[in-house]
Amino acid sequence: MFCCPACHARYAWGYLSHQCQACGGPLDFALERVAFPLQAIRARVPEFWRYAEALPVFEQPVTLGESLTPLAPCSIGTTQVLLKCEYSLPTGSYKDRGSALLISYLHALGVQEAVEDSSGNAGASLAAYAARAGLRLKVFCPASASPGKLLQIRLYGAELVPVEGPRPKATEALLEYVARTRAVYASHLWHPLFIEGVKTLAFEIAEQLGWSLPGAVLCPVGAGSILLGLHKGFGELCQVGVLPRLPRLVAVQARHVSPLYQAFVRGDQEVARALDPQPTLAEGIALPVPVRGRALLKAIRESGGAVVAVSEEEIAAGVKQFGQAGFCVEPTSAVVWAGVERLAQQGQLPARGPVVAVLSGHGLKAAQAMSQLVG
Amino acid sequence: MFCCPACHARYAWGYLSHQCQACGGPLDFALERVAFPLQAIRARVPEFWRYAEALPVFEQPVTLGESLTPLAPCSIGTTQVLLKCEYSLPTGSYKDRGSALLISYLHALGVQEAVEDSSGNAGASLAAYAARAGLRLKVFCPASASPGKLLQIRLYGAELVPVEGPRPKATEALLEYVARTRAVYASHLWHPLFIEGVKTLAFEIAEQLGWSLPGAVLCPVGAGSILLGLHKGFGELCQVGVLPRLPRLVAVQARHVSPLYQAFVRGDQEVARALDPQPTLAEGIALPVPVRGRALLKAIRESGGAVVAVSEEEIAAGVKQFGQAGFCVEPTSAVVWAGVERLAQQGQLPARGPVVAVLSGHGLKAAQAMSQLVG
Numbered sequence: 001m002f003c004c005p006a007c008h009a010r011y012a013w014g015y016l017s018h019q020c021q022a023c024g025g026p027l028d029f030a031l032e033r034v035a036f037p038l039q040a041i042r043a044r045v046p047e048f049w050r051y052a053e054a055l056p057v058f059e060q061p062v063t064l065g066e067s068l069t070p071l072a073p074c075s076i077g078t079t080q081v082l083l084k085c086e087y088s089l090p091t092g093s094y095k096d097r098g099s100a101l102l103i104s105y106l107h108a109l110g111v112q113e114a115v116e117d118s119s120g121n122a123g124a125s126l127a128a129y130a131a132r133a134g135l136r137l138k139v140f141c142p143a144s145a146s147p148g149k150l151l152q153i154r155l156y157g158a159e160l161v162p163v164e165g166p167r168p169k170a171t172e173a174l175l176e177y178v179a180r181t182r183a184v185y186a187s188h189l190w191h192p193l194f195i196e197g198v199k200t201l202a203f204e205i206a207e208q209l210g211w212s213l214p215g216a217v218l219c220p221v222g223a224g225s226i227l228l229g230l231h232k233g234f235g236e237l238c239q240v241g242v243l244p245r246l247p248r249l250v251a252v253q254a255r256h257v258s259p260l261y262q263a264f265v266r267g268d269q270e271v272a273r274a275l276d277p278q279p280t281l282a283e284g285i286a287l288p289v290p291v292r293g294r295a296l297l298k299a300i301r302e303s304g305g306a307v308v309a310v311s312e313e314e315i316a317a318g319v320k321q322f323g324q325a326g327f328c329v330e331p332t333s334a335v336v337w338a339g340v341e342r343l344a345q346q347g348q349l350p351a352r353g354p355v356v357a358v359l360s361g362h363g364l365k366a367a368q369a370m371s372q373l374v375g
Numbered sequence: 376m377f378c379c380p381a382c383h384a385r386y387a388w389g390y391l392s393h394q395c396q397a398c399g400g401p402l403d404f405a406l407e408r409v410a411f412p413l414q415a416i417r418a419r420v421p422e423f424w425r426y427a428e429a430l431p432v433f434e435q436p437v438t439l440g441e442s443l444t445p446l447a448p449c450s451i452g453t454t455q456v457l458l459k460c461e462y463s464l465p466t467g468s469y470k471d472r473g474s475a476l477l478i479s480y481l482h483a484l485g486v487q488e489a490v491e492d493s494s495g496n497a498g499a500s501l502a503a504y505a506a507r508a509g510l511r512l513k514v515f516c517p518a519s520a521s522p523g524k525l526l527q528i529r530l531y532g533a534e535l536v537p538v539e540g541p542r543p544k545a546t547e548a549l550l551e552y553v554a555r556t557r558a559v560y561a562s563h564l565w566h567p568l569f570i571e572g573v574k575t576l577a578f579e580i581a582e583q584l585g586w587s588l589p590g591a592v593l594c595p596v597g598a599g600s601i602l603l604g605l606h607k608g609f610g611e612l613c614q615v616g617v618l619p620r621l622p623r624l625v626a627v628q629a630r631h632v633s634p635l636y637q638a639f640v641r642g643d644q645e646v647a648r649a650l651d652p653q654p655t656l657a658e659g660i661a662l663p664v665p666v667r668g669r670a671l672l673k674a675i676r677e678s679g680g681a682v683v684a685v686s687e688e689e690i691a692a693g694v695k696q697f698g699q700a701g702f703c704v705e706p707t708s709a710v711v712w713a714g715v716e717r718l719a720q721q722g723q724l725p726a727r728g729p730v731v732a733v734l735s736g737h738g739l740k741a742a743q744a745m746s747q748l749v750g
Contacts (some may be wrong), residue, residue, distance in 0.1 A: 045583075046421035046443055064701050065447035065460050068421055070440020072465075085440050088463045090447075091703065092739060132701040148742050154749050155698035155738065208420075323530035326439050326507040328466065363530065364467060364739035367523050374529050 092362035098194035120149025202233025215350025222285030284332030473569035495524025577608025590725025597660030659707030
């Protein structure tokens with residue numbers, strides 16, 4: 001069931017638009033009930049589909065093999081952190097969780113053709129799952145996106161539409177195309193089934209911790225689908241009593257494009273468009289305004305979390321520090337290194353429970369930028 | 376226990392040379408006994424360390440989070456194949472299985488510094504695990520290796536020594552360095568603990584098939600560590616009665632560098648150096664002579680297997696066909712697409728049991744070459 005958090009309109013399974021027909025806002029999705037039969041889950045194949053009672057049911061799920069991603073220990077300064085290595089998913093980013101569900105949904109409805117806009121990773125991920133489902137996909141991307149991501153989109157057989165200018169130009173071009181052609185917009189930014197997939201990240205973390213609560217979870221935030229997925233997933237685990245409460249959810253932004261940080265610091269209820277976005281190494285989160293700003297602020301505050309913003313120097317240092325610890329992550333993911341340091345400096349680390357940081361994407365996706373950083 | 380298959384010399388745990396002191400040959404490694412407590416294994420963390428009773432014991436294993444890799448279905452022509460997606464390992468290639476064990480061993484012995492030669496993937500993998508263990512590593516690589524692999528080596532903090540000329544030049548430069556400095560040679564080509572790690576690939580495939588036998592397993596072969604690892608792993612499963620026999624092991628080589636293929640076709644017992652190796656897209660298997668040629672031929676024949684050699688056109692087509700099926704693999708891995716087709720054409724597909732093909736490395740490692748192929 002899809003419902004609009006703004007105007008409370010409801011739409012049944014099978015609804016295809018990316019937004020509320022009544023008010024134009026983004027929709028939420030909720031199953032009637034979720035369950036976590038822990039013993040049964042443990043005996044199932046170690047991939048995210050094992051949380052079957054908390055996911056929509058598809059007769060033919062579209063899958064590329066979504067093994068549980070590692071939770072690997074690493075020292076960041078004097079803080080012991082567990083790194084959730086999402087780059088080990090099929091296309092090298094966490095987006096595969098959302099793509100698997102969204103493409104399974106479109107496939108189940110018989111959709112043959114769809115469009116998407118992306119800074120690169122979501123486009124690559126949707127392209128792979130679309131290839132798997134035999135669905136034609138057109139992806140609007142900034143022409144300046146990392147060559148590795150653009151290569152993946154073309155390799156998987158999607159049609160790549162490079163758009164000159166900053167990230168929002170790609171969205172503008174896509175919306176114009178959608179208005180003209182009535183194409184199905186398979187939007188990782190808008191479609192609630194994308195977040196529905198990403199919530200499995202929370203289930204995995206909880207299971208890997210023996211169904212116990214992390215103290216805090218840090219993640220890069222642009223559109224915020226990781227954070228909203230974590231909020232939904234941990235929320236469902238609380239709802240059925242598996243966990244006692246939410247972990248602190250900490251959003252990390254690049255200071256150069258930090259609308260959520262600014263809104264959080266000001267105590268706002270909505271996220272206003274970043275006034276003066278600057279170019280950033282963290283291309284995956286260079287979004288001047290998130291679609292679900294209100295929901296993000298609410299989720300972070302409800303969890304007792306925080307938002308931190310890190311500099312370009314810190315992002316560059318993070319890439320190298322993760323590398324020297326054995327982890328090859330793209331600059332967008334590397335923001336969490338300085339994020340952990342910032343929490344430690346501010347005495348904001350949780351008193352109890354492990355600190356988890358989400359490594360959202362593979363370093364090889366941004367090999368050129370990485371090469372310059374490594375020198 | 377290390378032992379020499381040629382002269383039967385034996386060496387105890389703690390032996391550090393990469394070769395037999397008596398005859399200079401490559402060594403084998405064997406545990407005194409192996410066991411597979413299937414119920415217990417199933418309840419353990421889904422990573423290859425779960426096969427603990429069939430692996431050497433380390434007090435402090437060096438790990439980056441080695442989740443079970445997916446076994447994903449794919450149609451190759453009219454053949455249904457299961458793809459073992461090794462690119463989802465921490466550094467993006469199957470080498471992590473061997474590196475985890477080899478570096479754990481060196482770390483346990485207090486080794487502080489080591490050297491390695493590699494076409495790229497093994498160097499990147501060893502560099503990551505060395506970083507994790509705090510071990511200094513120097514990697515000799517062809518200067519022409521894929522930029523992505525060279526980037527990873529530097530990112531992980533290893534010292535990269537680029538060597539002009541074809542792959543064997545890197546080995547020559549390394550051997551000269553080892554002779555001069557007595558450095559520890561952490562060789563993925565020579566060290567039997569590398570193969571000891573790769574054997575877990577067989578354990579995973581067997582477990583993912585419900586501890587049943589695949590009909591055939593295809594893999595790219597240069598030095599042959601995947602094939603020898605499969606042979607050892609499936610062999611141990613037979614030894615304790617979990618499986619009734621070996622699956623057919625099928626080596627796939629690039630026709631341009633195909634010494635094993637030539638030896639197999641001629642019915643030889645040893646693999647002679649390829650007479651006229653040509654440049655190939657499959658850089659990871661462009662080795663004119665394998666260290667363990669005799670063992671490779673024996674393993675393939677014992678399993679009722681085969682060797683096929685594929686053309687550059689077939690490798691290029693394989694990259695694109697895997698891509699359009701949703702899998703982003705480097706050209707070295709893409710050889711198995713034509714390998715499956717060849718078996719099908721020759722009526723050599725097994726009558727019973729699934730066909731498994733090993734996808735050894737991530738496509739993003741070879742992004743430049745891939746870009747040219749995708750066009």
